[in-house]
Amino acid sequence: MTLEENITVIKVRNVLMVAMPAEPGDLTVSTMQEQVLRAMEKYEARGLVLDISLVDTVDSFFARTIAETAQMVALLGGLTVISGMRPSVAITVTQLGLTLGNALTALNVDRALDLLMDIAERS
Amino acid sequence: MAAEEQGEVKIHVEGDIVAVRKVVRSVATQMGFGITDVTRIVTAASELARNIFLYAGSGIMEWHVLRLKGRSGIELSFIDLGPGIPNVSLVMQEGYTTSGGLGMGLPGSKRLMDELDVWSEIGKGTTVTIRKWKKA
Numbered sequence: 001m002t003l004e005e006n007i008t009v010i011k012v013r014n015v016l017m018v019a020m021p022a023e024p025g026d027l028t029v030s031t032m033q034e035q036v037l038r039a040m041e042k043y044e045a046r047g048l049v050l051d052i053s054l055v056d057t058v059d060s061f062f063a064r065t066i067a068e069t070a071q072m073v074a075l076l077g078g079l080t081v082i083s084g085m086r087p088s089v090a091i092t093v094t095q096l097g098l099t100l101g102n103a104l105t106a107l108n109v110d111r112a113l114d115l116l117m118d119i120a121e122r123s
Numbered sequence: 124m125a126a127e128e129q130g131e132v133k134i135h136v137e138g139d140i141v142a143v144r145k146v147v148r149s150v151a152t153q154m155g156f157g158i159t160d161v162t163r164i165v166t167a168a169s170e171l172a173r174n175i176f177l178y179a180g181s182g183i184m185e186w187h188v189l190r191l192k193g194r195s196g197i198e199l200s201f202i203d204l205g206p207g208i209p210n211v212s213l214v215m216q217e218g219y220t221t222s223g224g225l226g227m228g229l230p231g232s233k234r235l236m237d238e239l240d241v242w243s244e245i246g247k248g249t250t251v252t253i254r255k256w257k258k259a
Contacts, residue, residue, distance in 0.1 A: 023141055023144065023145065025137065025138055025140065025141040026137050026140065027137065027138075056148070056162065056165070057144055057148075057162065057165050057166050057169055058166070059166050059169040059170055059173065060170060060173075060228055060231070061173060086162075087159070088158050088159040088161075088162035088163075089162060091159055091162070091163075092159075092162050092163050092166045092235065095163070095231070095234050095235055096166065096170075096228070096231040096232075096234070096235065097230075097231050097234075098231075
């Protein structure tokens, strides 16, 4: 039996951060979405950084959940940045014809935070 | 040391999709596929394992190492005894979906692999087989 992992959402200044564990199963992916929405409500954050640098495989379920989550975050007034996507994952996601909705992307967590702070400053 | 040349993974619960990914990743990596090809193969396997779970409830994935004219390849067969696919050519079309946007991922999986074959009979079941060959 596979043990699904807990998802921790932390708040850094006004931004939520989640680090996806390696090889996330469907339950872990769905839990991420739930936890993000709860945290958005609780902290009134202006954005989410979802780090997937440990993730080897992004299939259609994960991609769809990311896109949905980004949409929900947007409805709550926030912006989503996906950080740390591996090149092999980027190639595969593109070839599968998947999109990440309105989520932005950044090479790593530092750049993701810079991006969110940048955008927040201008608005 | 002789490596395993075939095996199978039962697909009964959602958690088995991760089990499929782990086994396929291990086999493909041991066969010497590059990281990008390993990712393609694992992702296609994930999509097809998920299809079994979504449409048939349960099934099995069989994997084989193929050897042909000095080249090696990986073959994965996703077998279920589910309802079958009424119109295979329809589901092979881009964008066709029956489960509220989830889609069958067949065209996408075909793009990720070298070969994709579908056998299906209404009321009997479906077998989707995919293959990828290592570059010589």
